[in-house]
Amino acid sequence: MVPKRVLVVDDESSARKTIAFYLRDIGYEVFEASRAEEGLQLVIDNVPPVVISDIRLEGMSGIELLEKIKEIQKNIQVILITAYGTIKDAVSAMSLGAESYLTKPFNLDELGLIVKRAFEKTQLLQETQYLRQQLLATKKFERLVGNHKTMQEIYKIIEQVAPSTANVLVYGESGTGKELIGEAIHRNSNRRNGPFVKVNCAVFTDTLLESELFGHEKGAFTGAYTRKEGRFELADAGTLFLDDVNVMPLTTQVKILRFLQEREFERVGGTKTIKVDVRVLAATNQPLAEEVAKGRFREDLYYRLNVVPINLPPLRERKSDIPILIGHFIKKYAEKHSKDVSSVDDEALALSMAYDWPGNVRELENIIERAVIMTREKTILPKHLPTLQNVSAKAASGVDSLIGRSLDDIEREVIVKTLGSVDGSTKKAAEILKVSVRKIQYKLKEFRQQAIDAGLEPDKALTFSDESVE
Structure with a gap:
């Protein structure tokens, strides 16, 4: 007033x-x-x-x-x-x-x-x-939805880093919205009027990725019938977003490193040096430090890209954002598909909150879009979320099946089934069950002895595939 x-x-x-x-x-x-x-x-x-x-x-x-x-x-x-x-x-x-x-x-x-x-x-x-001001504030992060404290911290980092020229590396599982982070940084930077160019490194073969990034000259390889500009040239005066950078071959990493140092490159099959003004943002669904330790990613490139790291949490770690995301996607897809859907009922929301969302926000978006399309009501009900209902039913069935059984019996089933899912590898089973390999081996010996004492032939699943008991 x-x-x-x-x-x-x-x-x-x-x-x-x-x-x-x-x-x-x-x-x-x-x-x-x-x-x-x-x-x-x-x-x-x-x-x-x-x-x-x-x-x-x-x-x-x-x-x-x-x-x-x-x-x-x-x-x-x-x-x-x-x-x-x-x-x-x-x-x-x-x-x-x-x-x-x-x-x-x-x-x-x-x-x-x-x-x-x-x-x-x-x-x-x-x-x-x-x-x-409200509109500008909304547009800053218009496609990023969430009020969880980790998201609030990410918004602050974006506001701080966007006006700079620093390289940013976004960490997050598939479907968490890493590309949206890149878009938000670009939109809030001085390059906002320039192009935002995306490349998913995982969808190209080694040769094609290099051509996609740096372009190629006519005749550079079989099928190169014309000259092609690469994504770096297309992103001039803007931002290039490299997704799944962890799968980039070492030969391409060398060229990316050179560009970050010299701001220049040559097309595949070319000799002319090309200079462009591009800010590079990258994303990975694997810890790059571990890839460096395994020799699959260059350490010098890792340090060049990892100037400002942003860790995007999986949806299961920010479940308080699920109601907000559901509301956002209902509105989005009700408008897109001309449907009169405006809410989700309490039971359907409870199913959503109980689910762990291995596919993260992308999976939630797909399920809500399907629900909006399939429902004839104004409210999304549990029946419109069959995937979540099936998971819930299996979980309930699993709990009921444990009642009346001994802990030893349950432990044996868990270990045997886990070994079966990893081709009998006690090392992998130990990683999944968060115990030592020695513990798994000890239990397998115990289960074999129990079978022998009972006059039974030991289950083949109780043998070791990759380690021996000391």
Whole structure:
């Protein structure tokens, strides 16, 4: 709400006090000044939305005061008054941003109406500015949805790193929205008007990836019938987003490293050096430090890309965002498919909250889109989420099947089934069950002995495939 404060500047005391008395009488808080310099200080200290000033003042004139006020706060409405009105003064005042221009003598009620309109204009400008700020704030992260504390931290990092030229490496499981992080960084950077070019390194063979990134000359390889510009050239003056960078072959990594160091490259089969202005953002679904340790990723490139790391959490670690995401996707796909769907019922939401979402936000989006398409109601019900119902039923069935069985029996089944899922590898089974290999081997020996003691042939699943018991 705009405060009802008015500043009256006039070196004629009686005129100033008459205006001030009238405005106070109709509900305004009024400040008075006899000189423009004094009035300017009151503007700085109190920021009144409306200023009424005589043009003819000792020292600084009312026109000069208007100019100074607009430098401080352009939304302040200035009404100028003079006993010596001329068309030239009026034109000058209005061109400098005066709200209105009155010539003495004038009717106080007329002044009151002008002041009222000035406040209404200020209120409208303030609301418009607020809505514009809200819209800009929304657009900053318009495709990133979530209020979880980890997401709030990510938003802060994006705001800090976006205006810089630093390389950013986004870590996250498949489906968490790594590309959206890249888009948000680009949208909030100085390159926002340039291209945002995406490359998924996992979908190209080694040769094709290099050609896709750097382009190729005609005849560079079989099928290269024409010259082709690569993604680096297409991203000039913008941002290049490299997804699944962890699968990039070492030969291509060398060229990426050279570009990051020299900002230049050659097309495949070419000799001409090409220089472009591109910011590189990268993403991985595997810990790159581990890939470096295994010799599958260059350490020097890792340090070049990992200037600012952003860790995007899986959906199961920010489940409080699930209701917000569901609402977002319902609205999105109801509009897309012209469906009258607006909500999800409590039981369906409970199913969603209980599910671990291995496919993360992408899986949630796909399931909600299907539900919106299939439902004939205005609300998504459990029956519209068959995947979640099936998982829930299996989980309940699994718990019921354990009742009445001994812990030893359950332990044996868990170990045997886990070994079966990894082709009998005790090492892999130990990793899954979060125990030592020795523990698995010990239990297998115990289970074999129990079978022998009972006069039974030991199950083949109780043998070792890759380790021996010491």
